Amino acid sequence: xxxxxxLVEQEADIALRGIRSLDDLERLRxxxxxxxxxxxxxxxxxxxxxxxxxxLFGQQINRVKVFIESGISDLKEKLLSTDTPREFFDETxxxxxPRAGALHPITQTLREICQIFTKMGFEIVDGPEIxxxxxxxxxxxxxxxxxxxxxxxxxxxxxxxxxxxxxxxxQIRVMEETKPPIRIIAPGRVYRPDTVxxxxxxxxxxxxxxxxxxxxxxxxxxxxxxxFLRELFGSKTKTRFRPHFFPFTEPSVEVDIAWGSxxxxxxxxxxxxxxxxxxxxxxxPAGKWQGFAFGLGVERIAMLRHGITDIRHFYENDLRFLRQxx
Ligand code: PHE
Numbered sequence: 459x460x461x462x463x464x465l466v467e468q469e470a471d472i473a474l475r476g477i478r479s480l481d482d483l484e485r486l487r488x489x490x491x492x493x494x495x496x497x498x499x500x501x502x503x504x505x506x507x508x509x510x511x512x513x514l515f516g517q518q519i520n521r522v523k524v525f526i527e528s529g530i531s532d533l534k535e536k537l538l539s540t541d542t543p544r545e546f547f548d549e550t551x552x553x554x555x556p557r558a559g560a561l562h563p564i565t566q567t568l569r570e571i572c573q574i575f576t577k578m579g580f581e582i583v584d585g586p587e588i589x590x591x592x593x594x595x596x597x598x599x600x601x602x603x604x605x606x607x608x609x610x611x612x613x614x615x616x617x618x619x620x621x622x623x624x625x626x627x628x629q630i631r632v633m634e635e636t637k638p639p640i641r642i643i644a645p646g647r648v649y650r651p652d653t654v655x656x657x658x659x660x661x662x663x664x665x666x667x668x669x670x671x672x673x674x675x676x677x678x679x680x681x682x683x684x685x686f687l688r689e690l691f692g693s694k695t696k697t698r699f700r701p702h703f704f705p706f707t708e709p710s711v712e713v714d715i716a717w718g719s720x721x722x723x724x725x726x727x728x729x730x731x732x733x734x735x736x737x738x739x740x741x742x743p744a745g746k747w748q749g750f751a752f753g754l755g756v757e758r759i760a761m762l763r764h765g766i767t768d769i770r771h772f773y774e775n776d777l778r779f780l781r782q783x784x
Contacts, residue, residue: 560784585628597739621649625666633740663756670749679750727754
């Protein structure tokens with residue numbers, strides 16, 4: 459056999475034995491049979507030979523070509539069958555950690571707040587989001603001509619139901635069904651037809667609190683809320699109780715915390731002693747019970763704690779935002 463063809467056949471034989479993957483096999487094919495492959499080049503060489511030598515040389519090249527082609531097709535079949543590992547697998551490499559999901563920042567803040575109150579003995583309760591005017595307004599001592607009842611402040615359904623605009627509805631639902639002592643918090647969604655901007659959304663979350671018992675004073679309210687705010691914002695947090703008005707509490711306050719280096723005050727929640735008219739609406743006997751209630755916005759607190767300046771981030775599900783809370 460011609461030395462050149464014999465050498466190519468030998469080289470191909472050795473190369474075929476070393477192949478472990480389909481990629482390598484393809485590289486081998488190109489190396490021998492491609493446009494500039496070794497066998498192809500030998501064939502080109504054929505033309506330069508004297509006519510009488512061409513026949514034998516041609517047969518020899520053809521032999522090498524068939525040898526390589528059948529080697530490739532055998533190997534290909536082997537590599538494609540499942541019991542042959544196709545890729546080299548290095549089991550000493552550390553695994554790629556799967557990305558675990560995380561709770562939404564609103565859920566995280568909501569659960570943290572609920573946990574502080576459950577430690578103080580409050581029970582978590584739920585209420586419907588589609589409500590009656592009675593539970594959202596009337597029972598809460600909100601007069602019929604109050605502007606918050608207007609359709610530009612509350613979403614109504616065609617059946618005269620509404621999407622609750624505050625979690626205070628749950629105060630009513632719980633008192634309708636339960637005799638005091640009551641100590642509950644009610645987290646959930648509320649809806650208001652606000653124009654969406656950096657600080658407004660037509661849906662947000664509130665947490666309502668209600669405590670009813672035989673002897674409940676305004677100092678009890680202050681004690682509970684001071685403890686809560688110091689648990690949430692740090693033990694040195696300064697608070698301020700500022701007179702305010704809510705139809706369903708009397709007296710009412712807004713509670714501020716000292717915030718920022720220039721010690722400004724920031725409103726955090728609304729609260730007050732339960733108005734006797736509310737007890738009357740749920741059928742409690744006059745003068746028998748006392749209580750306090752409070753309500754706070756979860757988004758607002760989450761924004762303060764994390765330095766978020768646009769409420770819309772919470773609802774857009776941009777992973778670049780959400781992953782900062784995992
Ligand atoms: N419901 C009030 C609001 O949405 C908050 C509040 C709740 C105030 C309970 C006092 C008592 O603004």
